[in-house]
Amino acid sequence: MTFLPCRLSVAPMMDWTDRHFRYFIRRLSKSVQLYSEMITASAVVFGDDEKLLSFDPQEHNLILQLGGSDPELLAKACQKAQAFDYDGLNLNAGCPSERVSSGSFGASLRKDPQLIADCLSAMRENSKVPVSLKTRIALEEMTPDSDGFEDLCRCAELAQKTGCREIIVHARKAKLKGLTPKQNRERPALNYDLVYRFKQTFPDLIVSINGNIDSLDAALKHLNHVDGAMIGRAAYGNPYLLAQADQKIFNASTPIVTRVQAVREMMPYLEKNMIEGLRPHIIMKHWLNLFKGCPGAVLWRRTLTQIMFLENCNFKSVAESLNKVISSFEN
Numbered sequence: 254m255t256f257l258p259c260r261l262s263v264a265p266m267m268d269w270t271d272r273h274f275r276y277f278i279r280r281l282s283k284s285v286q287l288y289s290e291m292i293t294a295s296a297v298v299f300g301d302d303e304k305l306l307s308f309d310p311q312e313h314n315l316i317l318q319l320g321g322s323d324p325e326l327l328a329k330a331c332q333k334a335q336a337f338d339y340d341g342l343n344l345n346a347g348c349p350s351e352r353v354s355s356g357s358f359g360a361s362l363r364k365d366p367q368l369i370a371d372c373l374s375a376m377r378e379n380s381k382v383p384v385s386l387k388t389r390i391a392l393e394e395m396t397p398d399s400d401g402f403e404d405l406c407r408c409a410e411l412a413q414k415t416g417c418r419e420i421i422v423h424a425r426k427a428k429l430k431g432l433t434p435k436q437n438r439e440r441p442a443l444n445y446d447l448v449y450r451f452k453q454t455f456p457d458l459i460v461s462i463n464g465n466i467d468s469l470d471a472a473l474k475h476l477n478h479v480d481g482a483m484i485g486r487a488a489y490g491n492p493y494l495l496a497q498a499d500q501k502i503f504n505a506s507t508p509i510v511t512r513v514q515a516v517r518e519m520m521p522y523l524e525k526n527m528i529e530g531l532r533p534h535i536i537m538k539h540w541l542n543l544f545k546g547c548p549g550a551v552l553w554r555r556t557l558t559q560i561m562f563l564e565n566c567n568f569k570s571v572a573e574s575l576n577k578v579i580s581s582f583e584n
């Protein structure tokens with residue numbers, strides 16, 4: 254079992270970091286660590302695990318994020334996940350959405366750090382890969398008069414005893430009541446310094462930082478203080494920012510992939526999936542932001558939208574239209 258810190262990762266994001274987005278991101282960076290969307294333990298145990306958990310081998314290094322608060326169910330989910338060869342497992346103790354909180358998991362788990370430890374133990378005992386925790390600094394409701402540092406440390410102490418070696422901290426508190434999930438990603442205020450202090454207090458723990466990191470330069474600055482940086486919305490809103498990750502963050506000497514090359518590299522994947530009956534927009538919707546900030550970005554989005562929703566299209570017609578639009582970016 255390896256516990257190598259990964260210097261850069263793309264955050265788990267429901268509806269966004271599905272397997273097709275992850276395969277696309279791999280065209281841009283071979284080294285960035287990827288996460289699944291959060292999948293609930295009960296969905297894995299009672300649902301179609303093949304559909305929920307399968308992925309392309311090129312997606313490695315890939316972490317499966319589970320949501321749940323029942324150690325027994327999490328244990329069973331981990332047993333099932335073993336067949337799929339993920340590189341690590343992660344417990345979500347950071348999502349404050351009401352839907353998730355009403356299932357008593359996500360951020361609401363922070364009300365009971367011992368339960369988090371029990372969940373992590375169950376996951377670890379039923380997997381062969383490292384188990385990590387993603388969380389917020391603290392719950393606003395539990396720590397109204399403090400910055401939440403003590404609460405985070407208490408959670409980390411218990412987690413560490415289970416053998417958990419990595420904690421990813423979204424560098425703000427969560428508020429379970431009164432904010433929408435969207436507002437909860439902007440408020441309360443970020444506190445990066447607290448996470449740096451947390452790393453100093455737990456030098457043996459792999460600490461990754463998350464929250465409003467929108468460039469590789471910003472990630473590099475954080476890496477002076479912590480082991481890893483995790484990028485969420487910026488990676489979806491502007492995926493090409495990851496194109497220099499291998500060189501800038503992982504010191505690779507490989508050439509930087511162009512946007513057009515990335516689209517061309519997706520063609521065999523698109524073809525294979527369309528032959529298997531997948532509608533093209535399921536894959537292509539994740540490419541909409543590829544040309545963000547470039548001249549022609551609006552044209553790209555408009556044309557891509559037209560192509561991916563064509564009625565009765567086959568791969569040949571989609572590929573022809575795509576080739577036409579990307580060749581306009583090559584000139």
Ligand SMILES: Cc1cc2nc3c(=O)[nH]c(=O)nc-3n(C[C@H](O)[C@H](O)[C@H](O)COP(=O)(O)O)c2cc1C
Nearest residue numbers: 264265266267290291345423464465466484485486
């Ligand atoms: C659409 C969306 C879905 C998300 N889904 C998850 C999730 O499934 N699990 C999780 O731990 N966090 C989830 N998050 C939170 C992100 O992982 C991340 O912690 C948050 O967006 C802050 O990082 P950022 O400022 O870089 O976006 C989601 C965020 C977004 C925008």
